[in-house]
Amino acid sequence: MIKRVGNYEVLHEVVEHNGILYLSGIVADDTTLGMADQTTQALTALTRLLEENGSGTDRILQVLIFITDMKLKPEMNRAWKAFFNNPDHLPARATLGISSLEEGELIEIVTTAAVR
């Protein structure tokens, strides 16, 4: 069975199948913020979505991080590390520098996670 949550016109926020959550790309609510704050906002939104769907930040499998300026990767990483206070829970990850997201967006996070 496929369970879909959060229909936003062109996508669902979360799709669950066979114990795995497939998430849409997550960005910060406030795209006037800098990289550290956008990262924290996106991870906060991710945490909420995971917890609402029977998972959590300790159940993330793989994350693709797309950022529009690789020079801001260290700033992103600091916010990322502060967020994952338990390093045992860190997922597999790749960080890719891309040319553009929506205006103002510095980071978009694409996640696959396991339900509990």
Place this chain on the structure above:
Amino acid sequence: MIKRVGNYEVLHEVVEHNGILYLSGIVADDTTLGMADQTTQALTALTRLLEENGSGTDRILQVLIFITDMKLKPEMNRAWKAFFNNPDHLPARATLGISSLEEGELIEIVTTAAVR
């Protein structure tokens, strides 16, 4: 067991394992077309591959859309919405603006789907 379909020199079009289809990036056949038509062509090719492999557009879990010009995202979205006439079937999705695909290609779609 891993089942692979459609060997194209450096990849297989579809790889199936444990009820999940992992697809190669799909582009339009005719890369002289504009974004709307390239999107529709790529989604038509995706539909065919899904149906030939025991899945369908109602079984897509997650899609990564890479486009070379974020200004064309609204045009892509219109073609996307016209294609998914049942919004209940919309997958998780992320749209990323990247610097380049092969010449003429405006969009490449990477898909994970469940078999029926």
Place this chain on the structure above:
Amino acid sequence: MIKRVGNYEVLHEVVEHNGILYLSGIVADDTTLGMADQTTQALTALTRLLEENGSGTDRILQVLIFITDMKLKPEMNRAWKAFFNNPDHLPARATLGISSLEEGELIEIVTTAAVR
């Protein structure tokens, strides 16, 4: 159960869940090399990680290849084909041209694979 291997400060190299390996992005060790050699180095590192975790190059499901110069895709493909000497084992794949990786990096490979 989730098994994580290779903690590198912000990520784990490999995360295993339900028979699937989710890998972090893999790059060449020596980023002064050209595309062919970076590709071979990255695929060599990938092979080692897969074999250390109960999988192998014949068990790769899907690969996302991010390269910083699409003009080097043919060179990447030659190294890729030389590496996969058995074409029956080729995974699903997408190659995306992105604006930047870490300095000197020409290619980053993101992999999903099945354990044996």
